[in-house]
Amino acid sequence: MINSLDWRRTHYSRDVNPEMDGEEITVMGWTHEIRDLGGIIFVLLRDRDGTIQITAPSKKIEKEIFEDLRKIKKESVIAVKGTIQESPKAPGGVELIPTSLNLLNESKQPLPLDPTEKVRAEIDTRLDSRFLDIRKPAVSAIFKIKSRMLHSIRVFLEQNEFLEINTPKLVASATEGGTELFPITYFEREAFLGQSPQLYKQIMMSAGFDRVYEIAPIFRAEEHDTLRHLNEVISIDIEASFMNHEDVMEILEKLVVQSITDVKTHCQDDLDVLGRELEIPSLPFERVSYDDMVDMVNSQGVALEYGEDMSRASEKAMGEIMEGYYFITDWPTAIKPFYVMPDEKNPEKSFAFDLMYKDLEISSGAMRVHTPDLLLERIKNQGLNPASFEKYLAAFEYGMPPHAGWGLGAERFNMTLTGVNNIRETVLFPRDRRRLTP
Amino acid sequence: MINSLDWRRTHYSRDVNPEMDGEEITVMGWTHEIRDLGGIIFVLLRDRDGTIQITAPSKKIEKEIFEDLRKIKKESVIAVKGTIQESPKAPGGVELIPTSLNLLNESKQPLPLDPTEKVRAEIDTRLDSRFLDIRKPAVSAIFKIKSRMLHSIRVFLEQNEFLEINTPKLVASATEGGTELFPITYFEREAFLGQSPQLYKQIMMSAGFDRVYEIAPIFRAEEHDTLRHLNEVISIDIEASFMNHEDVMEILEKLVVQSITDVKTHCQDDLDVLGRELEIPSLPFERVSYDDMVDMVNSQGVALEYGEDMSRASEKAMGEIMEGYYFITDWPTAIKPFYVMPDEKNPEKSFAFDLMYKDLEISSGAMRVHTPDLLLERIKNQGLNPASFEKYLAAFEYGMPPHAGWGLGAERFNMTLTGVNNIRETVLFPRDRRRLTP
Numbered sequence: 001m002i003n004s005l006d007w008r009r010t011h012y013s014r015d016v017n018p019e020m021d022g023e024e025i026t027v028m029g030w031t032h033e034i035r036d037l038g039g040i041i042f043v044l045l046r047d048r049d050g051t052i053q054i055t056a057p058s059k060k061i062e063k064e065i066f067e068d069l070r071k072i073k074k075e076s077v078i079a080v081k082g083t084i085q086e087s088p089k090a091p092g093g094v095e096l097i098p099t100s101l102n103l104l105n106e107s108k109q110p111l112p113l114d115p116t117e118k119v120r121a122e123i124d125t126r127l128d129s130r131f132l133d134i135r136k137p138a139v140s141a142i143f144k145i146k147s148r149m150l151h152s153i154r155v156f157l158e159q160n161e162f163l164e165i166n167t168p169k170l171v172a173s174a175t176e177g178g179t180e181l182f183p184i185t186y187f188e189r190e191a192f193l194g195q196s197p198q199l200y201k202q203i204m205m206s207a208g209f210d211r212v213y214e215i216a217p218i219f220r221a222e223e224h225d226t227l228r229h230l231n232e233v234i235s236i237d238i239e240a241s242f243m244n245h246e247d248v249m250e251i252l253e254k255l256v257v258q259s260i261t262d263v264k265t266h267c268q269d270d271l272d273v274l275g276r277e278l279e280i281p282s283l284p285f286e287r288v289s290y291d292d293m294v295d296m297v298n299s300q301g302v303a304l305e306y307g308e309d310m311s312r313a314s315e316k317a318m319g320e321i322m323e324g325y326y327f328i329t330d331w332p333t334a335i336k337p338f339y340v341m342p343d344e345k346n347p348e349k350s351f352a353f354d355l356m357y358k359d360l361e362i363s364s365g366a367m368r369v370h371t372p373d374l375l376l377e378r379i380k381n382q383g384l385n386p387a388s389f390e391k392y393l394a395a396f397e398y399g400m401p402p403h404a405g406w407g408l409g410a411e412r413f414n415m416t417l418t419g420v421n422n423i424r425e426t427v428l429f430p431r432d433r434r435r436l437t438p
Numbered sequence: 439m440i441n442s443l444d445w446r447r448t449h450y451s452r453d454v455n456p457e458m459d460g461e462e463i464t465v466m467g468w469t470h471e472i473r474d475l476g477g478i479i480f481v482l483l484r485d486r487d488g489t490i491q492i493t494a495p496s497k498k499i500e501k502e503i504f505e506d507l508r509k510i511k512k513e514s515v516i517a518v519k520g521t522i523q524e525s526p527k528a529p530g531g532v533e534l535i536p537t538s539l540n541l542l543n544e545s546k547q548p549l550p551l552d553p554t555e556k557v558r559a560e561i562d563t564r565l566d567s568r569f570l571d572i573r574k575p576a577v578s579a580i581f582k583i584k585s586r587m588l589h590s591i592r593v594f595l596e597q598n599e600f601l602e603i604n605t606p607k608l609v610a611s612a613t614e615g616g617t618e619l620f621p622i623t624y625f626e627r628e629a630f631l632g633q634s635p636q637l638y639k640q641i642m643m644s645a646g647f648d649r650v651y652e653i654a655p656i657f658r659a660e661e662h663d664t665l666r667h668l669n670e671v672i673s674i675d676i677e678a679s680f681m682n683h684e685d686v687m688e689i690l691e692k693l694v695v696q697s698i699t700d701v702k703t704h705c706q707d708d709l710d711v712l713g714r715e716l717e718i719p720s721l722p723f724e725r726v727s728y729d730d731m732v733d734m735v736n737s738q739g740v741a742l743e744y745g746e747d748m749s750r751a752s753e754k755a756m757g758e759i760m761e762g763y764y765f766i767t768d769w770p771t772a773i774k775p776f777y778v779m780p781d782e783k784n785p786e787k788s789f790a791f792d793l794m795y796k797d798l799e800i801s802s803g804a805m806r807v808h809t810p811d812l813l814l815e816r817i818k819n820q821g822l823n824p825a826s827f828e829k830y831l832a833a834f835e836y837g838m839p840p841h842a843g844w845g846l847g848a849e850r851f852n853m854t855l856t857g858v859n860n861i862r863e864t865v866l867f868p869r870d871r872r873r874l875t876p
Contacts, residue, residue, distance in 0.1 A: 005682060005840050008680075009680050028679075028680045028839070029646075030646060030837050046646070047646070047648065048646055048647060048648040048649075075836055075837040076837055077837045077838065077839045077840075079680075104680075104808075104839060104840055105808055105809060105834075105837060105838050105839060105840070106837075107835070107836045107837040108835045108836055111836055112832075112836075128829075129832065130641070130645070131641050131642075131644040131645040131832070131833040131836070132645075132836060134642075134645035134646065134647070135645060135646045140645075140646065140647070143601070143603070143647075144601065146602075146604075147601045147602040147603070150602055151592075151596060151602065154589075154592065158589060163581070163582065163585045164584075164585040164588055164589065165581070165585070165866060166584075166655070166672050166848075166865070166866065167866060167867060168670055168866075168867045168868075168869055169607070169655050169657075169670060170620075170657065170669065170670050170869050170874065171874070172874040172875045182608075182622050182623065182624065183622070183623045184620050184621070184622050184623075184631065185620065185621045185622075186620065186669075186874060187659070187661075187871055189874070191874055193622065193631075200866070200867060203568070203569050203876065204569075204572075204866070206569040207568070207569040207570075207572035207573060207578070208467075208468060208484070208485070208486055208572065208573045208578065209486060209572070209578070209581075210485065210486040211486075216654065216655065217604070217607050217654065217655070219607075219608065221625070223625075231608070231624075232606055232607060232608050234604050241466075242446075242447050242466045242517075242542075244443060370542075370543055371543060391566075391875050391876035392876070394550075394567065394569070394876075395569040396543075397545070397546045398513055398545045398546055398549055398550075398569070398570060399468050399513040399514055399515045399543060399544075399545040400515065400543050401466070401515045401542060401543065402443050402515075402542055402543070410604075427604070428603060428604065428605060428606075428638070428642070429605060429606045429638060430606075431606050431608050433625055436608065436609070436610040436624060436627070436629055437610045437829050438641065438829035438830070438832075438833075
């Protein structure tokens with residue numbers, strides 16, 4: 001058996017079709033299945049986007065290749081040179097008759113997890129051997145959709161003149177004054193991991209950047225152990241000057257629709273593997289005021305007082321009533337962060353909104369306070385120490401434009417596209433209170 | 439004076455031209471300069487991409503607007519409705535005669551930093567008031583180029599079938615066994631901030647993702663205080679299966695050329711502001727072997743022994759000899775990380791490379807070790823504890839393909855595009871040993 005790294009792949013499995021009958025090609029991948037029928041061996045070779053059948057009849061191929069093939073273990077990495085043969089019975093209508101075989105890396109047996117999905121495994125077992133778990137098409141599909149989703153979001157934002165920014169994740173103090181911060185030892189000092197780029201993207205408005213976006217990790221030391229929370233996630237953030245909450249809601253709903261359309265166009269195979277039928281939602285998304293939401297929740301027999309934040313039960317009650325994506329608007333000022341703009345005509349209510357998908361909150365946003373006096377008052381009212389916000393407040397004193405923005409959870413949006421119920425399914429290597437590896 | 443948030447911008451300064459003479463428009467931005475000549479006031483209004491002149495002759499406009507304009511302080515945020523008038527003497531051949539004025543947010547005086555650049559400031563003063571510093575065209579240009587650079591890199595990688603991945607920044611142990619880690623308190627445990635996505639992108643090769651990229655922050659607790667190091671930077675990482683070091687060097691040099699070409703096409707104004715003339719380098723980039731590099735360094739009178747890593751003096755010596763971008767190849771195995779593949783024919787040398795720009799290292803990469811036995815041996819040889827790498831090693835035991843990859847420093851690449859000498863210039867809110875704010 002050859003054991004050479006000098007071979008070069010000529011084709012992926014998806015590039016091969018019956019019209020190529022007679023062509024010599026080189027494919028590389030994993031031995032997904034091996035069926036040894038004595039006089040003939042079938043090997044299903046898997047690469048990123050599919051499989052190709054290697055057919056080895058003992059009478060037609062070299063004896064050495066036949067014997068080597070017989071010895072190969074499942075999930076080993078091989079390269080095969082061979083001749084394409086049209087074959088209506090084989091998957092894709094094509095089989096490859098091997099002329100040379102190269103074992104690039106052998107797999108140990110038994111496998112800790114079966115990538116052919118014949119044995120169902122628990123999520124923890126799967127995450128422990130994530131590299132094998134991701135070999136399953138129904139798992140890799142989620143991440144191919146996530147990659148495309150992020151791509152289409154960037155395309156949309158750049159079409160809309162947003163500039164990409166990179167803000168620091170090492171910060172000196174809390175973004176929102178919360179207790180959900182991971183402390184770091186930063187040389188001789190204590191620092192924290194950023195729980196949101198909120199303050200930085202607002203400073204960029206004062207810097208004159210007009211429209212900015214960032215797609216980056218955020219870190220929250222929440223002790224929640226739910227299907228919707230993780231301690232490290234990707235946040236898609238925008239901030240735009242001379243805009244109000246309605247302007248950025250319009251940007252958000254258009255982004256969602258364009259992204260779904262793009263994923264539907266480019267990831268149909270992955271959606272099929274997941275058994276997912278995506279509908280393109282119509283614009284504009286429905287707007288439900290906070291007060292109406294409380295009434296709707298109560299109508300479902302779930303208790304929620306005016307002024308309270310939504311409980312999980314309230315979200316579920318809304319999920320029973322509402323289909324697809326919708327906004328909840330006009331939130332009480334008191335339960336939203338200090339940087340949210342109160343409605344001048346009714347300061348108990350604010351220009352804040354959440355974007356929901358059924359019972360899942362996927363985005364929060366608002367028009368922001370842009371005048372330094374009101375901002376200082378709001379910081380004090382929420383019991384926070386203005387001294388911690390000194391550098392942030394300075395940006396409001398020397399020409400901060402009116403502005404608005406939102407943060408969209410990449411994993412939660414991905415859950416609405418893929419239909420998975422556990423956020424851990426949408427992260428390659430999830431981090432929760434119990435899990436820091438792999 | 440109106441003080442309304444209901445106005446909507448109709449045009450940016452760059453959208454306005456002399457052919458629009460007579461049109462009514464609304465512009466928004468900062469009062470960059472105000473010249474009060476008694477009977478006429480000129481206001482230069484600045485927005486993200488330029489300026490437009492507001493011309494207010496006392497006899498032609500409403501008295502109230504004239505008096506209000508007179509009172510406006512520098513760097514305040516205003517919106518102006520007015521009529522475009524062709525004016526060959528004004529910048530851009532256009533001036534705006536105001537019919538309505540809206541003071542959106544007033545700026546305090548005096549400014550801690552002058553965004554019109556009439557007074558030069560030290561980098562620390564500038565970073566302390568970064569929101570004002572970024573208002574300078576020669577500063578914002580760097581970040582517009584950075585945004586475009588990242589865009590063009592993603593386009594290139596996606597054209598080349600790379601999938602975007604997101605790997606965790608919260609990790610249980612060191613990537614490369616180094617001491618340059620920031621410790622985090624992760625609930626009851628100690629964790630660390632990722633210094634590189636190296637191990638995760640390799641695991642994704644075993645997961646069958648074939649070609650992956652990630653553009654994300656990395657964190658290094660280096661105590662260096664130099665013009666080329668920061669403690670948080672953006673790393674552009676790729677990893678590709680069934681490829682060797684030469685394949686990924688070719689991807690890297692093509693990426694550099696495509697990115698420079700794209701920046702030159704889309705950011706000519708920003709390059710002009712920086713006085714930067716970008717040349718498109720020709721392909722392939724020159725390859726200098728490590729041994730030849732040592733000879734070249736010595737020929738410049740700088741001491742460097744065979745087997746030693748490059749000192750700063752060695753880099754400078756190479757910068758005296760070499761123009762533009764070039765690779766240094768065939769590095770001694772002993773001074774490269776454990777995951778670098780030794781050359782089978784000469785195991786003292788490895789399949790590692792660095793990409794340099796004059797005297798600046800901007801990327802490191804290699805073909806990787808893909809067999810578990812050799813990898814374990816290399817980990818032990820470097821004095822590291824295999825137990826810390828248990829989850830990583832598992833990915834090599836069950837079908838790891840041969841693979842190669844590199845990491846490219848976004849800020850260092852941006853330095854080569856913009857010509858700035860201090861890496862702090864290329865980060866909105868830099869983090870070094872002394873600086874954690876803003």
